[in-house]
Amino acid sequence: MEFADVAAVKVVSTSAVFLMMTIVLLAVSRRISTSILVFGLQSAIITAQVAGTAYLERSAEAWVVAGLIFVVKVLGIPYAFFWLVAKLKSRRDVQAATTPAQSVFIVVVMIFVSYAAVRSYAFGIRVPEDALAASVALILTGAFLMVSRGKALMQMLGLLVLENGIFLAALTTTFGMPLIIEMGILFDVLIGLLLMGIFAFRIRDTFEHLDVSRLRRLRG
Amino acid sequence: MTVWQATFWTFLALLGVAVPLTQLGGKSKTVRALSTFLLLLGTLAGLSVASRCLWQGIPVNIELPSVASFPVSLTIDRLSALFFFLICSVSLPVVIFSTSYIAHHYEAGRARWMWALLSLFVLSMAVVVTSSTGFAFLVGWELMTLVSSGLILIEGDAKDRIDNVFIYLLMMHGGAAAVVASFFLYWPSAHGLEFTSIRSASANLSAGVRTAIFLLTFVGFGTKAGIIPFHLWLPRAHPIAPSPVSALMSGVMLKTAVYAFVRFGFDFLGGGPSWWGYLVLTAGAVSGLLGILFALQENDLKRMLAYSSIENVGIIYLGLGTALLFLAHGSPKWAALALVAALLHSLNHAFFKSLLFLGAGAISDGSHRLSQDELGGLQKRMPMTGVAILIGCCSIAGLPLFNGFVGEWLLFRSFLAGPNLASAQAQVVLPLLVGVLALIGGLSLACFVKAYGVVFLGRPRTEQAENAREVSWSMRGALIALAAICLGVGLFPAVLLAPVSHLANRLVGGFPPTEEMQFFAVMPWMGAVILVIGSLTLLASHRKRVTATWGCGLPSLTSRMQYTATTFSKPLRMVFARVYKADRKIEILPEDQPYSPESVSYRSVRTTSFERAFYRPAVERVVGLAHWLRLMQTGNIQVYLLYIFLTLVALLVFLRFQR
Numbered sequence: 001m002e003f004a005d006v007a008a009v010k011v012v013s014t015s016a017v018f019l020m021m022t023i024v025l026l027a028v029s030r031r032i033s034t035s036i037l038v039f040g041l042q043s044a045i046i047t048a049q050v051a052g053t054a055y056l057e058r059s060a061e062a063w064v065v066a067g068l069i070f071v072v073k074v075l076g077i078p079y080a081f082f083w084l085v086a087k088l089k090s091r092r093d094v095q096a097a098t099t100p101a102q103s104v105f106i107v108v109v110m111i112f113v114s115y116a117a118v119r120s121y122a123f124g125i126r127v128p129e130d131a132l133a134a135s136v137a138l139i140l141t142g143a144f145l146m147v148s149r150g151k152a153l154m155q156m157l158g159l160l161v162l163e164n165g166i167f168l169a170a171l172t173t174t175f176g177m178p179l180i181i182e183m184g185i186l187f188d189v190l191i192g193l194l195l196m197g198i199f200a201f202r203i204r205d206t207f208e209h210l211d212v213s214r215l216r217r218l219r220g
Numbered sequence: 221m222t223v224w225q226a227t228f229w230t231f232l233a234l235l236g237v238a239v240p241l242t243q244l245g246g247k248s249k250t251v252r253a254l255s256t257f258l259l260l261l262g263t264l265a266g267l268s269v270a271s272r273c274l275w276q277g278i279p280v281n282i283e284l285p286s287v288a289s290f291p292v293s294l295t296i297d298r299l300s301a302l303f304f305f306l307i308c309s310v311s312l313p314v315v316i317f318s319t320s321y322i323a324h325h326y327e328a329g330r331a332r333w334m335w336a337l338l339s340l341f342v343l344s345m346a347v348v349v350t351s352s353t354g355f356a357f358l359v360g361w362e363l364m365t366l367v368s369s370g371l372i373l374i375e376g377d378a379k380d381r382i383d384n385v386f387i388y389l390l391m392m393h394g395g396a397a398a399v400v401a402s403f404f405l406y407w408p409s410a411h412g413l414e415f416t417s418i419r420s421a422s423a424n425l426s427a428g429v430r431t432a433i434f435l436l437t438f439v440g441f442g443t444k445a446g447i448i449p450f451h452l453w454l455p456r457a458h459p460i461a462p463s464p465v466s467a468l469m470s471g472v473m474l475k476t477a478v479y480a481f482v483r484f485g486f487d488f489l490g491g492g493p494s495w496w497g498y499l500v501l502t503a504g505a506v507s508g509l510l511g512i513l514f515a516l517q518e519n520d521l522k523r524m525l526a527y528s529s530i531e532n533v534g535i536i537y538l539g540l541g542t543a544l545l546f547l548a549h550g551s552p553k554w555a556a557l558a559l560v561a562a563l564l565h566s567l568n569h570a571f572f573k574s575l576l577f578l579g580a581g582a583i584s585d586g587s588h589r590l591s592q593d594e595l596g597g598l599q600k601r602m603p604m605t606g607v608a609i610l611i612g613c614c615s616i617a618g619l620p621l622f623n624g625f626v627g628e629w630l631l632f633r634s635f636l637a638g639p640n641l642a643s644a645q646a647q648v649v650l651p652l653l654v655g656v657l658a659l660i661g662g663l664s665l666a667c668f669v670k671a672y673g674v675v676f677l678g679r680p681r682t683e684q685a686e687n688a689r690e691v692s693w694s695m696r697g698a699l700i701a702l703a704a705i706c707l708g709v710g711l712f713p714a715v716l717l718a719p720v721s722h723l724a725n726r727l728v729g730g731f732p733p734t735e736e737m738q739f740f741a742v743m744p745w746m747g748a749v750i751l752v753i754g755s756l757t758l759l760a761s762h763r764k765r766v767t768a769t770w771g772c773g774l775p776s777l778t779s780r781m782q783y784t785a786t787t788f789s790k791p792l793r794m795v796f797a798r799v800y801k802a803d804r805k806i807e808i809l810p811e812d813q814p815y816s817p818e819s820v821s822y823r824s825v826r827t828t829s830f831e832r833a834f835y836r837p838a839v840e841r842v843v844g845l846a847h848w849l850r851l852m853q854t855g856n857i858q859v860y861l862l863y864i865f866l867t868l869v870a871l872l873v874f875l876r877f878q879r
Contacts, residue, residue, distance in 0.1 A: 117872035143865040
């Protein structure tokens with residue numbers, strides 16, 4: 001077996017563990033910039049997994065997807081986030097509603113829940129259980145971030161983590177969606193980021209802060 | 221296509237398409253007059269089909285294109301024919317009455333809507349009673365509610381009117397939900413919901429499902445029929461509708477609920493355990509008694525008539541309950557008698573109640589007043605209307621020779637047959653109900669003596685009553701036609717008894733005892749004897765003495781010295797004080813001179829109301845629950861996300877433990 005083959009198999013089989021680590025890192029990170037970095041790292045791991053799959057399956061389409069993800073999620077989105085943070089000049093902490101310890105605890109529970117949820121399902125089809133559990137854990141963590149972080153930017157980041165989870169689930173269960181759909185989803189994410197950026201500016205301009213929990217006065 | 225199918229099509233096409241289109245589209249007066257003529261023509265066509273099906277018992281069936289997977293067809297079997305006959309025979313005088321009533325009361329724009337909706341209203345009721353598939357029935361049922369609320373709103377959209385219509389619609393929706401549920405309980409065993417397949421499926425249902433269907437129809441149709449405690453909408457919606465519409469709503473629309481209840485209870489389910497009978501009997505007795513007691517203390521003519529509708533629906537339900545009870549104890553002969561009583565009373569109530577509502581319309585047309593205390597002395601000013609209403613009052617009070625008597629008499633006879641049954645309970649309960657029905661009859665006599673006496677006799681109480689004038693010929697014609705029907709049915713009930721007995725035979729499998737039916741042969745003779753004695757008395761006492769009435773020494777009599785409507789019912793209100801729980805208020809102005817007041821006003825308000833005791837607390841509880849649920853709505857975006865998040869986690873956990 002060639003070195004490249006071994007590397008690809010290893011990448012595909014161990015990426016789940018690394019993804020779980022990024023989840024815990026996201027839970028403890030206190031600053032927006034750290035979270036963005038961790039997100040970039042997470043996307044890079046997923047890129048590696050896609051690339052590994054592409055190599056093993058000898059699929060040209062998958063290479064294109066890997067390239068797209070690398071460009072958009074590893075480079076583009078983190079760069080845009082950093083730019084937004086610099087432009088908005090808001091405070092740098094994520095305004096977590098939970099302490100890091102609590103966050104880690106919740107995230108670990110989420111990981112258990114994901115394993116429990118996919119266990120019976122993973123037996124039925126020929127899917128690596130770890131990867132599927134990691135994808136569900138990513139979805140749950142993304143949602144958790146959106147719930148527990150006060151900054152509007154973190155809501156967007158949570159949504160992106162959630163999207164990473166969905167992408168990973170698709171990748172592990174069906175070995176990737178058709179290229180055109182992947183591109184569509186990436187485009188969606190970009191538009192989402194754009195809209196969120198615009199809203200972040202508007203919110204700051206109107207209310208002089210970026211704390212969504214203070215939007216409650218808007219309710220009818 | 222046979223002639224009769226074609227006639228039925230004519231009815232549907234004229235009322236459903238031609239009349240609304242010509243009314244709403246037609247610009248000239250001629251076109252609209254033609255449209256009214258078409259409405260009459262259509263009703264006549266319907267009447268002829270209904271009469272033929274009722275008396276000859278040959279069904280007429282027409283198929284319509286099905287909607288999605290729901291077949292739609294209309295069939296006039298004997299039960300449908302009876303109610304279709306009722307609808308058409310009441311609509312005909314109502315339309316004649318309306319020709320001048322609508323012209324007097326509404327300007328052209330509203331009049332057109334009124335006519336169009338009136339036509340659709342009659343059509344929707346006809347669809348309800350003739351449909352032979354569940355889908356057609358439900359469409360007709362909903363249409364009936366919607367069109368009638370449209371008709372109520374024609375007179376304006378003031379706040380209280382909107383509120384009342386809202387309550388009407390709300391309760392009708394609740395009732396319709398129960399009706400839909402009862403149909404869909406049949407769905408597993410009778411796909412397509414054709415009545416034929418529902419009928420054959422009914423036999424194979426489990427006891428629990430049968431009970432569920434019965435209770436749902438009891439509530440659903442009971443809401444439409446206005447039995448207590450589902451009557452809340454009735455005294456609100458009927459009085460505010462235009463008089464011809466009230467006549468149709470009270471006389472006819474309530475009967476569609478009776479029809480549907482008979483269709484389900486007898487035709488589909490074929491009776492059930494005896495507690496069904498007791499349930500319906502209780503509802504009937506309570507509605508009958510409370511209905512007439514509430515009617516007695518109402519001084520507004522139309523509200524009084526609305527409450528009296530509740531009473532009459534109560535009497536009909538007493539008949540249906542008795543029939544169910546006899547059927548449960550395996551005595552189809554007597555069940556048939558009770559059923560004939562209920563069905564005949566439905567028909568008779570339609571005649572005299574629409575007569576009285578139209579009469580109220582005529583009174584308000586002639587005098588612009590509807591409160592009994594503002595009227596008086598109308599007999600001299602509106603003689604023909606007065607006589608017609610007198611006949612209506614006699615009928616509704618159940619006096620012999622008038623049609624109200626027929627149904628109530630048969631009901632009495634079937635109560636008295638109670639001791640024939642094997643069950644000791646029924647042997648005691650049924651004869652006791654004779655007392656209840658007698659009390660209802662006595663109270664309704666008092667109620668309508670009061671109404672007629674205060675409105676038509678004595679002296680006019682207001683200037684408007686003083687200047688009242690007889691109404692137009694078309695109104696008088698309609699009233700007289702209905703009065704003639706009341707009298708005719710009272711004198712020759714056999715005409716209707718024969719087909720209705722056949723109908724009862726088909727529903728419960730037995731003819732009512734013939735000796736009970738033959739009793740009515742005595743009616744024409746009794747009428748003749750009374751006529752002879754009456755005319756002899758008139759001839760004998762031809763001497764007239766004209767003199768002033770003694771006024772207790774006062775210089776002259778004024779209209780203020782007469783018994784008022786409130787005074788008249790006072791003794792009964794004292795007897796039934798427990799029922800009314802009256803709240804009395806005496807106001808003397810100015811307050812510092814109690815012995816030489818400028819004005820004294822007395823008011824007594826009934827405080828028993830189901831709204832206060834039953835509906836208000838329920839509504840408050842719902843609102844309280846809503847307030848509590850409002851805590852969920854924090855307005856914080858993260859809390860909403862948390863809800864989604866928790867749901868997601870819960871679903872995942874559920875997925876884990878599901879297998």
